[in-house]
Amino acid sequence: MKYVTRGAAAFAAGLLLSYATATYAADKPTLAFVVNGASDFWKAAEAGVKKAQAELPDFNMELKYPEQSSVAIQQRLMEDLVAAGVKGIMVSAVDPKTSTEGLNKIGSETALFTTDSDAPDTNRVAYIGSSNIDAGKQAAEIAKKAMPNGGKCIGFVGLLGADNAKERIQGMKDGLAGTKIELTDVRGDDIDQTRAKKNVEDALVASPDVTCMVGFYSYNTPRIYEALREAGKLGQITVVGFDDDPITLGGVKEGTIAATVVQQPYLWAYQGMKLMAAYLKGDKSGIPDGKLIIIPTKIIGKDDVDAYAANLKAMAGN
Template structure:
């Protein structure tokens, strides 16, 4: 009986969305915060591949980190009569009006990578950011031998991913009394801002020995600024550029997300939502620490 139940559940996930046909020619919408980042490109690729495998049409848009564009994009999705929409919020608060557009049109919404602080969202598909932050703290402390002065490059303020990674890192690093966080500042998950923020931190703290950056792009920017200084850098995302930097020694480690899997899961759960299934509030996708010893496995 159990195997039959599993088979029926799997079949339901592959069923076309004709049962909730709204009359349009687009099945799903995916509103990404940006595509100027390899991580979100990975989400796009995973979602597109899963939609193609299911025979679904998906409209994927780039908000260019502008929450107003996400409202417009959600309006486009509803005008296309999508059966479900997925949003990767530019900002967890500013995404509420975009979700409201879909709610009023009775289009089910799934959020991916970042939560939304309002409206009705069926489920949030995200990496285990808190656990990843803890892993990053442990890796950085290990590389420093449990002692040193550390800088923390935070992500984009207002995003759940930035808050959760900070929460995990802070709770993890507190268990190492020989390590002091002497500077912290947002760099908005951006490569160039990572360079600039790191430069500002160095002016005030020339004796920094370690850095945690809440994504690979900021970490790679910080690494450029640090040059040949003997500073240990731990990052977050596991993008191809980040993994290569770990392998060549530019970064000490990165906490790898699985963006293609996130994209795949988002489509899976959007289909479930379109079929009217009751969904869990959160679906966590595991993260993995990438070091020089295992980096080749992630390339």
């Protein structure tokens, strides 16, 4: 009976997969935007996908979250999408350096694009997203303006192995070269927000001389803010942010966060989905020779928050 049950389950799973494949193939081409983990950061990308979908009704467009921020889980999600007949995938790879083979497998079976964290050693068609080196340099500019007499910074990030993390860190170090400010350590949390906050709490104990904290992923800055507030150190330690979480923007506006470097995931998704659609129709004119499409990052300071927040709200309404 146990064998029969397993066999029946496998047969049913096969039927479901066949049905999904038939649905995708018989209806209209499906494009998927696959993120690297659960985070409010990706809500803007959801809005971008929705905007592109409204303009391209002859395609199905989906944004997919892996169950966990794991190379294996993300790979399985993409393989399931390919098996179901998805024609194009845009992915923020969890760890491009260790998943080259898996990404190449996906790229050999569907049109593969990257965003947020590039995988330049794979067969991806193109990357659309930020220059993370430039973003790191902008973080350095924030720190230099906030700490003219120098200081010791500790950084916090989700995925230490991801290109976006490594490039932001390197960009910040490059931007701080020759100054009295030093980025002495960066702690990873594998996109576990409880761990992210604990990393900050532990750093306050282990490094009482720290004068600056940098949140390299969107949720890191809010966790820094919360940990500093609970420790009674909010406003005493310079905070350099990334992205536009409401807590981050609130801290910038009240002056407890020096400024934040914002990316534009809305445009990654909106322009990226349209780029994939054109590519699948045979129009490759949007793919530059270098296969890199850079959407600039910018610094949002105290005086910029209201206008920036209003623009975000307008985009989300599209």
